[in-house]
Amino acid sequence: MNNWPKSQALLNRNEKWIPGGVVSLNRKANPNIAFFKGKGSRIWDLEGNEFIDYQAGFASAFLGHNDSDVNEAVQRALQDGSLLMGAGPTIHEGELAELFCQAVPTAESMQITCTGSEATYHAIRISRAVTERDHIIIIQGGYNGWHNDVAGNVISNLEDIGERVCPGEYPFVPMSGGIPDVHKSLVHVINFNDLESVSYIIKRFPVACIILEPILQNIGIVKPQKGYLEGLRRLADENGFLLIFDEVKTGFRHALGGYQSICGVTPDLSTFGKAVANGYPIGVIAGKKKYMDYFIHPDPHKRVLIAGTFNAHPITNIAAITTLKKLASDEFRVYEHVEMLGNMLEKGLIDLFEKYDFPFFVARERSAFCVYFMDHAPKDFHDILAHHHFEMDTAYRLALIEKGIFNFPLAIKQGSISYAHTEADIEETLLKTKEVLKSLVKMKPALMKT
Numbered sequence: 001m002n003n004w005p006k007s008q009a010l011l012n013r014n015e016k017w018i019p020g021g022v023v024s025l026n027r028k029a030n031p032n033i034a035f036f037k038g039k040g041s042r043i044w045d046l047e048g049n050e051f052i053d054y055q056a057g058f059a060s061a062f063l064g065h066n067d068s069d070v071n072e073a074v075q076r077a078l079q080d081g082s083l084l085m086g087a088g089p090t091i092h093e094g095e096l097a098e099l100f101c102q103a104v105p106t107a108e109s110m111q112i113t114c115t116g117s118e119a120t121y122h123a124i125r126i127s128r129a130v131t132e133r134d135h136i137i138i139i140q141g142g143y144n145g146w147h148n149d150v151a152g153n154v155i156s157n158l159e160d161i162g163e164r165v166c167p168g169e170y171p172f173v174p175m176s177g178g179i180p181d182v183h184k185s186l187v188h189v190i191n192f193n194d195l196e197s198v199s200y201i202i203k204r205f206p207v208a209c210i211i212l213e214p215i216l217q218n219i220g221i222v223k224p225q226k227g228y229l230e231g232l233r234r235l236a237d238e239n240g241f242l243l244i245f246d247e248v249k250t251g252f253r254h255a256l257g258g259y260q261s262i263c264g265v266t267p268d269l270s271t272f273g274k275a276v277a278n279g280y281p282i283g284v285i286a287g288k289k290k291y292m293d294y295f296i297h298p299d300p301h302k303r304v305l306i307a308g309t310f311n312a313h314p315i316t317n318i319a320a321i322t323t324l325k326k327l328a329s330d331e332f333r334v335y336e337h338v339e340m341l342g343n344m345l346e347k348g349l350i351d352l353f354e355k356y357d358f359p360f361f362v363a364r365e366r367s368a369f370c371v372y373f374m375d376h377a378p379k380d381f382h383d384i385l386a387h388h389h390f391e392m393d394t395a396y397r398l399a400l401i402e403k404g405i406f407n408f409p410l411a412i413k414q415g416s417i418s419y420a421h422t423e424a425d426i427e428e429t430l431l432k433t434k435e436v437l438k439s440l441v442k443m444k445p446a447l448m449k450t
Helices: 005-014 068-080 091-103 116-131 195-204 228-239 259-263 289-296 314-328 334-353 381-387 390-402 423-449
Strands: 035-039 042-045 050-053 109-113 135-139 187-190 207-212 242-246 269-273 283-287 361-365 368-372
Touching (some): 050 423, 068 314, 091 109, 091 283, 109 116, 116 135, 116 207, 116 269, 116 283, 135 195, 195 207, 207 228, 228 242, 283 289, 334 368, 334 423, 390 423
Parallel strands (some): 135 187, 135 207
Antiparallel strands (some): 042 050, 361 368
16 A cells, blocks of 8 residues: 555646645645545545544544534435525524533633634634734644734744743744734744743733643644643733633544633633534634624724624534534433543553553543654653654654554644544554554664664
């Protein structure tokens, strides 16, 4: 399974009409594999190869690919004519909002967008309207979307960001051209788990908000240290800026109430996406009513615009309603099932790696996991840069793909277990991992030189 001619031919054909051949360039990877079908925990490429999938649409397919309950609800809506779009409120958006706010206790009201990036954009805009300040804080190694405020500093090179700075900030390293320098000057990048640098920034600049993933899940699984999120809450309260949790990846994967229900820290605003509608395109911004009501502020100079013809599209709404009901149901016990599988995978990986002379750490939060080739839990992105063996990570991922276990072939990307995975899937994954580790041992001398 080391050649994908049909996938390459498709990419070549697409490149005639699409820059890069892929409409979201973060999907582009080496090897280039084009998938055409997914069902449950499995996906199939154009060559007909079958994989156990842990990429899950960048963690969006929490119930599994093409969940029958979600798809059947959408099909019924297509047949009964309830996909009307036009003026005025709709039944489905109201039902979804009620279900969502009941699921997330800290959400007093919510609004619906088409993507997570749109949701984070609105959250930052609200914070600026509320505080009448322009500067924001983001996290090195976090990802909060494609827009100017946050499109930078995810998997950065040491040459670009320099050595660890504490307290202090890193240069804004854009992921995109076209971001004005004056805009970059309003964004301050600091390390995760670093309260000192928050204090450093807020003493020097009028900060409207800090936006962060409460667990960094775009560089694997980097968890908050004890007291960190509580410290952010305290600093926000004392200094008048908003605390925004970007739960696009953590929300609904770890708990029905989002990760905030686990850590016990209430943000001012939160953003969600991905798992809310099991892969159908959606974003949500939610939070304290006094801030959400800036969308309808009586003063037009303070009112925050939210608009979009396809916001709360009926198909997406129905998919989200069905997903949330299934996640909340005692019949399915979704969270109990994925926690059991996550624990099984974590213990199995630890047992396997301990038999070989690799530095490793298996990081996991419920259904999300990452194997680091380093000997401790990372506390921030610099810690990963300093200790993780990226070449060995890439070799490990590619070898698993060759054996039919798919996670995105880029070092330190999160893996995701879905509700559709089974114990047999985990057992097969561990069996294939054992074979990969045997081959990796032979490659180790060459890899360690890089």
